Structure formats: structure tokens, C-alpha cells
Amino acid sequence: MGICQLAVYNEHSMIESNEMEEKPVERVVKKTEREEDKGLEVTLRPRGLDEFIGQADLKANLQILIDAAKGREEPLDHVLLYGNPGLGKTTLSHIIANEMNAQVRITSGPALEHVGDLAAILSNLQRGDVLFIDEIHRMNRTIEEVLYPAMEDFALDLVVGKGPSARTLRLGLEPFTIIGATTRLSLLSSPLRDRFGVTYHLNFYNEDEIGQIIKRSAQILNIPIDDNTSSTIATRSRRTPRIANRLLKRVRDYAQVRHDGTLDSDIANAALDMLAIDPLGLDATDRLVLTAIVDLFNGGPVGLTTLAAATQQEASTIEEIYEPFLLQLGFIERTPRGRMATKRAREHLGLNRQTGDLPMSQ
Ligand SMILES: Nc1ncnc2c1ncn2[C@@H]1O[C@H](COP(=O)(O)OP(=O)(O)OP(=O)(O)O)[C@@H](O)[C@H]1O
């Protein structure tokens, strides 16, 4: 366990040096580069913990972790971030690196195809570096095993030779920090999960926080916006910062093309209606999923695969993108026999019928 074959490693590192040119498995963001970005690039991504809105408990815990590590002049313990798409995992990982004044190396589970990929990245890490592994749940199990001794003992275990003469060599690594991000904590193996010093869950934001995020982004993008308009957009943003920023930009487009560019609440409502985003932030696919459960499957329970086939969506898309927010709204329930639509969902859709009243699907 946790041992990679040196033979394989060497072979791959040769192939990989060619492959790396075509398809990089990591990207390095240097401290100086980030400094330049600050001046040059207008970005919506908060850079410091103080700019990061919401997630108060997480921020308080993280601040202690950072201050303690800084006080001891040690690299931060490994951090695992999990939460739905667009809630700020990547943003937070950069903030953590900024706060630690560390260099970040960025890779992702699916990009690490060979054991040698990871071994090469790890052996090049400098003291205090942050290695950000996005979609860490999609990392191959054999590659994952290389991480175990690396995370625990800052070591790479290599097997030299073959057969009876094979022996294990342990290569020391510089102390570093892994920040893993995932939307699917349950898909992470427990040995990997256990090696993180802390695991933080990003929750959906409340509407007030989303309103603040919209106002902050509007200010960066030079869009004058009042409280009324920001809260109109906030209510339709699925409590997710990425969606809030996207809707703000779409409302700005609409105001510019259909009006004189000034935003107000009516204009925001009209723009979002035109995008088929309803007052709760549900889009056409959310409504399709709900209507399918109610109309085709008599309110449920219906299995995920059947639901995916009926709505022509991928099961993973429904599970990772649509379902979490519908669950938040209390519109669907997950039962051992499948998904069920709630009374609330039927009321929202205007399908105000009891489950038993509905005709069965063909
Ligand atoms: N707390 C926050 N305050 C302000 N802006 C935020 C916050 N969280 C996220 N954002 C904004 O939302 C966008 C999406 O965040 P981010 O890319 O970090 O999400 P993610 O969790 O990594 O998503 P994915 O799972 O899809 O990778 C960022 O560009 C950032 O501008």
C-alpha cells in the first residue's frame, strides 16, 4: 500500500516529460504572478479571507488553523473542502494559499493518469507549497495510494528492482499542504479522507449573503445597483455565488440592450423571466425533473436512472447539479426506493394535486 513502482515511475516520467508538453497535469501560480494579477486583472474571485462573504463558521475555524500554523511557522495541515458546485471551494483554496503566502500548484483527480504524474509533482514541491487537487474523488485508487505516505510522513515509497531483489526506498519530501476539493465526499475512500487534518463543508448561502456577493461583484464590474435589484437577483440565484455572478452579468446585458443600461428590480425580473429562471431560481431543467416525477411517475418514488432517462439528462448531472438545491427547497425527498416530489413542489409548479390523484404514466 502506498508504494509506487520505481520501474513504472521512471518509464512514465520519460513518457510524461513529452506528454506534459501537450497536456499539463499541473499549473504553478507563483507568488509574484498573483501580485501582478492584483493590479492588472479585474476578477470577481475574492483573494483574502476578509473578502470572502458568508460561511462564517468555516471562516472562523479556518482563521484559527491559519494563524496557528503561521505562529508555529509550519505548513498548514491538509484541508479537504466539499460542497456543491459554485459555492467557493476553488476560491477558498487560493485564499488559503494567499493567507499562508504560499505557492500553489494546481491539479485535479482526472488529470493524474499515472503514478509517475503524482510522484513527479510531489517530489518537486518546495517547503510550504500548497498542492490543490480539484475533483479529488475522481483520482484513481493506485495513484491515491502514493498520497498516503506523502500526506502522513512527507515521503514517497518507491520499489526498486523486481522479484526477490526488489527493495523499497523511501524518498523524503518537503513539508507541504494538500487542499482537496470535491462535490462528492462519499466517493472518497476513507483512508484518503482520514489523512486530511480538517474537512470543511461549504453550505448554500443565505439570500442576504448572496445579495452582498452581487453588490461586491457589481462594484468590481462598475455596475451601479441598488439593494432592491441585488435582492431580486439574489432570490433567483439558487443560493450559489457562481450563479449569482452569472445572473448579474445577464441582467446587465439585458439592461444595456433593451434599456439605457441602468439596472432596476423590474428590469432584473424581466431579464430573468426571459432566461426562464423562475422566482425561486429554478430553471427549465429543474422544472422538467420535478414535472417528470409528478406527472410521469405519480409523484415518485422513482429511481435516479429512470428519472435521468425520462428527462434525457445524465444521472450524475441530476444528482450533483439539480437535486441538491431541490432538496434544499424541500421540493424532493430521497427515499431508499427513489426520489419523491413533495406537496410544496407540486404547489410551486401549479400542479396542485395529491400524488394519488394523478394518472399513472403510460
Ligand atoms: N464567499 C464568496 N464570496 C464572494 N464570491 C464568491 C464566494 N464564493 C464563491 N464566489 C464566487 O463564485 C465563483 C465560483 O466559486 P468557485 O469556483 O470557488 O466554486 P467551486 O466550489 O470551486 O465550484 P466547482 O465545484 O464547480 O469547482 C467564484 O468565481 C467567485 O467569484
Ligand SMILES: [Mg+2]
Ligand atoms: Mg472549483
